[in-house]
Amino acid sequence: MKTESGGALSGIRVIDASRVLGGPIAGQILGDHGAEVIKVEGPAGDDTRQWGPPYLGRNSAYFSGANRNKKGVTLDLASETGRSRFFAMLETADVLIENFKESTLKKWGIDVSGFTERFPRLVHCRVSGFGSTGPYGGLPAYDTAMQALCGLMSVNGDHSTGPLRVGLPIVDMTTGLNAVIGVLLALQNRERTGMGQLVETTLYANALSMLHPHAPNYFATGRCPAPTGNAHPNIYPxxxxxxxxxxxxxxxxxxxxxxxxxxxxxxxxxxxxxxxxxxxxxxxxxxxxxxxxxxxxxxxxxxxxxxxxxxxxxxxxxxxxxxxxxCDPHTRHAGLVVELEDEYKGLASPISLSRTPATYRHAPPALAAIEKEEA
Structure with a gap:
């Protein structure tokens, strides 16, 4: 079957103004499948650029794992000029991914729905810890704290270890995946209606969503699940x-x-x-x-x-x-390790499409020089 080199999302322009992992991994997935992704960073850059050693080329390995297939732009969004340039970029964007603090948006005079009000065709994907309302609305959150709060740690490990975090940032990763699903749903709806919308996914909701089968077991019995180590609570051996x-x-x-x-x-x-x-x-x-x-x-x-x-x-x-x-032979057979220039090596997209396969075009960007303020 003939393949198309542009990717399934060719022609979609994404502004990725997020940092750390949940938002950036969503931007990387969209970029792998053909979207033009522009990563917008402040003068200090994404926090994870400093999350090393180790490093892959000029970037920390952590940063490199979530930011390939992106072009880099540095803007000082605390300045009027920086925000003006940022909003100009949104004029031609299809998708915005961001995880700004609520206080930052308010300082700019923008509420959560303000981007789609200003740009009606924009799909605005917001990744946050808890959302903007409720007892925890607007509070900061990181992956492991969500594992603790939402019960994941309580069912990981065993009675001898006590609660343990899952050994990878599973909440951030699933938040990124669900962010992509939300963006694709909103883009499909825009095909019918011509209108964008706000897509919001939170670390809290994603952490709770992974409590299977522990949540249904609790709903069925009223008994709080206990850790079972490596054993499954419902199936044996x-x-x-x-x-x-x-x-x-x-x-x-x-x-x-x-x-x-x-x-x-x-x-x-x-x-x-x-x-x-x-x-x-x-x-x-x-x-x-x-x-x-x-x-x-x-x-x-x-x-x-x-x-x-x-x-x-x-x-x-x-x-x-x-x-x-x-290093497993099946990993090599399936082409699941990607190597690019600048000493970049990473994991390939797990999504295989017959006509529009993922492509790997750009190593993660170095932090660009900030655009100078106009006098």
Whole structure:
């Protein structure tokens, strides 16, 4: 099938005036798929430019991970001239992504809906901690604080560790993904109506949205979920196990998979044992089952076993390091690592489109010299 080099969002112009991660990752996704993205920074630049070492070329590795396929402009938005230039850029923009403080917008004489009132076709994507109203409206927020506030930390870890943060900025990342979904929905609506709109997504809402299956379990039982470590609260065996050469993760989702797994390990009696014959019984009797499986798995070559189990239809994987995952042959086969000029290396878009694939055109921009004020 013939591909188009411009990308699915070719012709869409995005002003990315956000900083840190939630907004910038949204801008990067739009840029990967063909949008022209202009990153607007203040004189000091995005905070994450200083979030190093390590560095990739001139930028911190952290900044580089969320800002490719963008052109850079530096404006002093605290000045009248800087704001005038910024608003001039919005005249030709399709999308604005920003995470300005409420106090900053008020200082400029703008309420949250002010951008779309001034530019009716603009899709204004606002990323914030809590939104502008409510008990926490307008307050600052960072990823890990949201993990704590919204219960994610309480179900991560186990009784020996206490609450743990997820080891990556999952709230910021999902906020960026939902920001993109909102922008695309608003652009589709604009095709029909000719009107832009305000798209708002908050770290708080995104953190709560990830509480599956813990929230539905709570709604069903009224019992507050407890941490289960690597084990799934509803399914078993869905847990990590030590082997002769490292841990594997076994993800058995149904009775047929459990039967295949037991036959491979020579545990043919387990599927007919009333304690383990169905998922509900296995989940209730997980401590006894875990002890049996740990004994059977301990002498196995974990990596070979995991691949063998996958091939016979049992979801399983070795517990890899980040280096293992990035160097995995399937990662190379799928083209999931991108290399560009300026020593840039990053992760490719996970979205595969047959006619309009993602393209990687620009390394993350260096902080541009600020445009001089007119005398």
């Amino acid at each position: 869905y847990d990590s196990y030590p082997t002769a050469n490292g841990h594997i993760y076994l993800a058995v989702g149904n009775d047929a998979q459990f039967g295949l797994f037991c036959r491979r390990l020579g545990l043919d009696e387990l599927p007919s044992d009333p304690r383990f014959s169905t998922n509900p019984s296995r989940s209730v009797n997980r401590a006894a089952l875990k002890a049996l499986l740990e004994a059977a798995l301990k002498p196995e070559d974990g990596r070979s076993l995991a691949l063998e189990l996958m091939r016979i239809g049992v979801p399983c994987a070795p517990v890899n390091t980040v280096e293992d995952a990035l």
